[in-house]
Amino acid sequence: MDSPPPRASTPLGRASSGSLTSYGSGLAPPRTSVLLAKGGRPGTGLGGGSPTTARPMTSSKAAGYTSPARSGTGGAHPASPSKAGAPGAAPTREQCEALEERVHALLEAAAERGAAGDGSGAVDAAKEAARREQRLCAMLEAAGTGDQISLDLKYAVSVALGAAYEANGQPTDALGVYSQVIKSRLFPQAGWLRLNMGAIHFSQRDYAAAAKQWRMALDLTPPAYQRMRLNTQRNIGLALVRAGRYAEASEAFGAIMQEGPDHQTAYNLVLCAAAMGDAELMRQSFAQLLQVPPYVDDSLEGESSLEDAGEPAEPDALQEALQAKQAEADGYILSAARAIAPLLHPGNWARGFEWCREQLAAAGYAALASEVQLARANEHLAQREYAAAVGLLKEFERADSKQRARAAVNLSTLHLLEGQLEAADGYAQYCCEADPGSTAALVSAGNVHLARGEAEAALQLYEDALQLEPSCLQAQYNAGLACRALGLHDRALALMQQLLHEAPGHAEAMLQAGDLCDQLGDTAHAVEWFTRLLTKAPHxxxxxxxxxxxxxxxxxxxxxxxxxxxxxxxxxxxxxxxxxxxxxxxxxxxxxxxxxxxxxxxxxxxxxxx
Structure with missing residues (x-):
């Protein structure tokens, strides 16, 4: 950011008895000093007066200086602007250093206030830092040390002011500050501020402008900064996705996959292909997703041999982080498979699920292949093809216990819908025994009890599920139904309101809440709930x-x-x-x-x- 030019300082002399007063800007011009000689006439410069008396020369300009005194005289000394202690004395090095320290302190205060959520305080501190930095530049210029002006400090002050504007919800002002810094051409690294400008445009939903800023920043980023270049390309792709330009977004994600592939980018590429309806691109991008190396810590292989067989290994933070990363990657792969499977063969969606399962099994993701098989069974249930769903779910009898339990949950629900309570109860009991910590198993068992009219036992199972997972919407809704069956209308209403607080668009809960308010005599609130429900089902x-x-x-x-x-x-x-x-x-x-x-x-x- 350009700082205003330093003000010109005119040194002021100190007045002394019997001497001329020098002046600065805004002072009256000096008077001509007249020393009366003998005889009462003015003395001249040639010594017309007393030979021992020095007469200052009359200046034709308001220079503010007196002529040097003659030897042997008691004339006045010149008023020097550099005299120690003079009001116009040049600033000292200590003063400049103290002011610079104050600027740094204000920058830190602006950053701390912004991090604490005090956007207004951050702006005030950043503005004060900018004013003091300009004052510091003026002081260095006045001292004749303008070459010591720190461009890094000026850049830091400008960036801090822009960031403070962002934190305070003033995007237009932040864009103005960043634009001035870039246009000043004083800072070689200022082009990276376009990353900030792109983020501001993205938050304003101006995705075209965001992509433009990020592309300009990418052009200014050297190849050595590979991670920054990849992150910038990823941002460009996301902006293009939001703008609905899926073909361009797929090109951006494809470029990332060539330079530094990762699961998130490959997943975004799959979604772009799905949005365009390009089945061949879906297959290619899904294959690229499976080719991304998994998170494996090779450096820790063989460490178990160094440990005693009887002593349990201590928790390894690195290993836990790698497992979390791999779990995230598995989530991307499974979501991608579920997204493209019904689209690969529009006339026969089951073939799409089978293709995804085969690809996962060939790539070594056996557990994810089983998940896709479960998703296929759920799709059969959604299409009301119950026989096919049962056939797929029964194939999990040879799988591991957790997968068998998940399949049993679906089988229990399926038999419950068909009215086969005994079979549903058998699968529900198996779920609870195979995976006691599964909320789905507890909810499934509770559903069987509720269908039998055993509301109290069902409520107990729903409460157990809520203790394991308080945000389980199915447990909350079904617990409300159980309370209503037991005549606990106040408690049922509280459960429905809690569910609607977590899921405001839950239509069934709105219907139950309105009906319960009507039964409790609160007609006004019942009207509110049914009015909200009308927005979900207007006809x-x-x-x-x-x-x-x-x-x-x-x-x-x-x-x-x-x-x-x-x-x-x-x-x-x-x-x-x-x-x-x-x-x-x-x-x-x-x-x-x-x-x-x-x-x-x-x-x-x-x-x-x-």
């Missing part, structure tokens, strides 16, 4: 009819009529809506208007007494 005649009935309870006849009319438009066979509308016109003594609704109700249910 559901049942929700509209129920909302109209609640408005009628509150005495809002106009709103009730509007809701029931809209419900009738969505479903002309809803008896509750037809009955309410007919009764509404009867109450208004508009019998002609009521007749069509009663006739429609009679056609729907000719034997209904109403």
């Amino acid at each position: 559901d005649s049942g929700v509209l009819s129920r909302l109209g009935a609640l408005h009628a309870k509150l005495g809002d006849e106009a709103e009730a009529l509007a809701c029931h009319t809209e419900a009738h438009a969505a479903d002309r066979t809803n008896l509750d809506t037809l009955s309410w509308l007919g009764a509404h016109y009867v109450r208004r003594q508009d019998y002609v208007g009521a007749i069509p609704y009663f006739e429609a109700a009679a056609r729907v249910q000719p034997r209904e007494v109403r």
